[in-house]
Every structure is written in structure tokens, then in C-alpha cells.
Amino acid sequence: MKERKILSNFALLAVIFIVGLFLINQPAKNLAPENIKYVKIWGQIIKVDLALTKDAQAQGLSGRNGLKEKEGMLFVFDNSDIHSFWMKDMNFPIDIIWLDEAKFSNRYYLAR
Numbered sequence: 001m002k003e004r005k006i007l008s009n010f011a012l013l014a015v016i017f018i019v020g021l022f023l024i025n026q027p028a029k030n031l032a033p034e035n036i037k038y039v040k041i042w043g044q045i046i047k048v049d050l051a052l053t054k055d056a057q058a059q060g061l062s063g064r065n066g067l068k069e070k071e072g073m074l075f076v077f078d079n080s081d082i083h084s085f086w087m088k089d090m091n092f093p094i095d096i097i098w099l100d101e102a103k104f105s106n107r108y109y110l111a112r
Helices: 002-024 054-059
Strands: 036-041 044-051 071-075 096-098 107-109
Touching: 044 054
Parallel strands: 044 071
Antiparallel strands: 036 044, 096 107
């Protein structure tokens, strides 16, 4: 009886360990390969992380230490409108470029 209890506890711990390893090795939702694209802005190729959902847009670049040169985040909205941004938990300055349906930028904010 005691051996059976020890064996079942060991099996339970093994399952928890395997599930834990699986969860730890999962990529972050915002950084999944399907959310990484390349865009051309003002003649420059930029690697962007797509912020397609409300959660991804709310998270934005918050909590990151920085971006490499020619990297960014592209926020895709359902409607063409004026959208505001806030810099919650930002650790570095950013440039913001607004694009319309024709991918034309007539508004921008450069942090430099």
C-alpha cells in the first residue's frame, strides 16, 4: 500500500515536471514567428512585431529593455481613425509613425 502511494506521488510529480517543461519552452504570444513581419518605411526595411489584438496593443513595448536598430512594432487597427498611444513602463524612447490605408505617413513623432 505504501509503495503504491509513493509510486502514484512520483508519477504525479513526473507529469507536473513534464507539463512545466512544455510551458516554459512555449514562445511568448507576441513574439510568435507568425507575428514577425518585414515592412519597408521611407526606404528602410524594418523587422516588426505585429500587435494585432487588443491585448497585444495594450502590452505594446512595455517592459522591454529596448529594440535593435531597424526593429519595431506595427499596431494594426480595424478602423482608420486617430489612435492615441501611452508610454506605460517604457524603458527607452521610441519614434511613432502613423500610416493610413495607402501606407502614407503624414504624421510622425521622432524621439531623437
